[in-house]
Amino acid sequence: MVAVAILAAGRGSRMKSELPKVLHTLSGRSLLDRVLDSCSFVHPSRCLVVVGFAAEQVKQALNAREGTEFVEQRQQLGTGHALQQLLSPLEGYTGDLLVLNGDVPLLRPETLQKLLQTHQTYKNAATFLTAQLEHPKGYGRVFCDQNNFVQKIIEDRDCTPAQKENPRINAGVYCFNWDKLAPVLPKLSAENEQQEYYLTDVFPLLNRVMAVDVEDNSEIMGINDRKQLAAANDTLQARVKEAGMEAGATLINPDSITIEETVKLQPDVVIEPQTHLRGNTVIASGSRIGPGSLIENSRIGENVTVQYSVISDSVVKGGSQIGPYAHIRGKVELGEACSIGNFVELKNSQMGAHSNAKHLSYLGDTTTGEQVNIACGTITANYDGVSKHRTQISDRTKTGCNSVLVAPVTLGEDVTVAAGSVITKDVSDDTLAIARSRQVVKKGWRLKRH
Ligand code: UD1
Ligand code: CA
Numbered sequence: 001m002v003a004v005a006i007l008a009a010g011r012g013s014r015m016k017s018e019l020p021k022v023l024h025t026l027s028g029r030s031l032l033d034r035v036l037d038s039c040s041f042v043h044p045s046r047c048l049v050v051v052g053f054a055a056e057q058v059k060q061a062l063n064a065r066e067g068t069e070f071v072e073q074r075q076q077l078g079t080g081h082a083l084q085q086l087l088s089p090l091e092g093y094t095g096d097l098l099v100l101n102g103d104v105p106l107l108r109p110e111t112l113q114k115l116l117q118t119h120q121t122y123k124n125a126a127t128f129l130t131a132q133l134e135h136p137k138g139y140g141r142v143f144c145d146q147n148n149f150v151q152k153i154i155e156d157r158d159c160t161p162a163q164k165e166n167p168r169i170n171a172g173v174y175c176f177n178w179d180k181l182a183p184v185l186p187k188l189s190a191e192n193e194q195q196e197y198y199l200t201d202v203f204p205l206l207n208r209v210m211a212v213d214v215e216d217n218s219e220i221m222g223i224n225d226r227k228q229l230a231a232a233n234d235t236l237q238a239r240v241k242e243a244g245m246e247a248g249a250t251l252i253n254p255d256s257i258t259i260e261e262t263v264k265l266q267p268d269v270v271i272e273p274q275t276h277l278r279g280n281t282v283i284a285s286g287s288r289i290g291p292g293s294l295i296e297n298s299r300i301g302e303n304v305t306v307q308y309s310v311i312s313d314s315v316v317k318g319g320s321q322i323g324p325y326a327h328i329r330g331k332v333e334l335g336e337a338c339s340i341g342n343f344v345e346l347k348n349s350q351m352g353a354h355s356n357a358k359h360l361s362y363l364g365d366t367t368t369g370e371q372v373n374i375a376c377g378t379i380t381a382n383y384d385g386v387s388k389h390r391t392q393i394s395d396r397t398k399t400g401c402n403s404v405l406v407a408p409v410t411l412g413e414d415v416t417v418a419a420g421s422v423i424t425k426d427v428s429d430d431t432l433a434i435a436r437s438r439q440v441v442k443k444g445w446r447l448k449r450h
Helices: 031-038 055-061 079-084 109-121 178-187 199-205 226-246
Strands: 002-008 047-051 068-072 096-101 126-132 141-144 150-154 168-177 209-213 276-278 294-296 310-312 326-329 339-347 356-364 366-368 379-381 391-393 404-406 409-411
Touching: 002 031, 002 079, 031 047, 031 055, 031 096, 047 055, 055 068, 079 178, 079 199, 096 109, 096 178, 109 126, 109 168, 109 209, 141 168, 150 199, 150 209, 168 178, 178 199, 356 366, 404 409
Parallel strands: 002 047, 002 096, 047 068, 126 209, 276 294, 294 310, 310 326, 326 339, 339 356, 356 379, 366 391, 379 404, 391 409
Antiparallel strands: 096 168, 126 168, 141 150
16 A cells, blocks of 8 residues: 655745745646655555645646545645645554655656555665766765665765765655654754754654665755756656657658647657647647647647647647738637648637638638638627627638628528628628728729819
């Protein structure tokens, strides 16, 4: 049986922020969310989050996560003091306790699995993750014998210059046998440079304690300031892009691209420079996205091209061409082989297959049939100042340049709208609608003025 505790009560003063450190985000998700996800595979019997600084805010941020228990640490007197707060909620618990710092967001589940396995195989009182770092500054240094049994951990600021030379650091990820840990927790003292109760001081009181080196040092990076947050973001991006390329996507100039790990790229997708893919987005085979595009929570079908455009919360079916400079948002559904061009905005609209809106249009709350042509400058007037209204345009209809469709309004099939028309009434099938004043021609008018 494994319970999980996340230490998330600190302010994170080195972030210089009003927001508690653990709620800072990395590629769209908070540090705390990431830590919780990294250990969800163990299906913990209990999941406790120690909160303190801005406790309400942290609790609210985790609102949607079922089964999370919050343990309040009213004063943040150190990581050892944070663990002491678990004594009462875990009274009577017997089993292993996985303890993670809330600011170590890049752990892979496989690494935690290995930690748990080692802990259980060796029947240790405690086992924790370590790394050998070229620049160990800031981390607690771990002193072990040749069998990886731990003698002590000394915090960076409490180290002598000689001790600072030790490259082996504490990652802040621990597995304890709760039966062994609980009796020693009350014995901690705060005699150190920070006058804090250090979690790491329990180790000399436990028998046996083992250190497990991680294979990939980037996993255990702790976030204490904005520079580390940026570095962690780079690490995460490198991982996601590597996975995308392994799945068969081509990334051109990957450094200029950002992709959240929730995005799915199918084989033979090409992502061009300066493109950003976020949220629950899927790009199907053969599509070419970018340069210069942002796609969020959208499904892009096969063989679609998107250039210099923004697409959010929408579906684009196969063979469509988007952009340059299109904006598609708010639950748009585009059928097969549509063409949406320069400075066209679509909002909450559906468009049938083989339909086009190639230049300078706004279509809001509009349902369009198949093979419709929206001419340059067609605008739906969908808002009367109080409510939004829908426009319906049926198959094969063609709007005229610079026409305004005042919703609610319906254009039937095979309708042609004359250029410059303001359409306020429904138009039936197979009709030409002209809604503008006739041109008046006054011959010699300039001369007659005098
Ligand atoms: C800690 C370890 C250090 C390790 C490093 C790894 C201790 C004493 N030191 O140092 O050996 O190398 O992590 O990243 O544990 N927290 C609380 N309550 C508190 C204080 C902290 O919940 O009273 C939480 C923080 O919110 C944070 C985590 O504990 O999520 C770690 O605290 P932090 O102050 O960042 O510890 P480090 O100095 O980084
Ligand atoms: Ca830290």
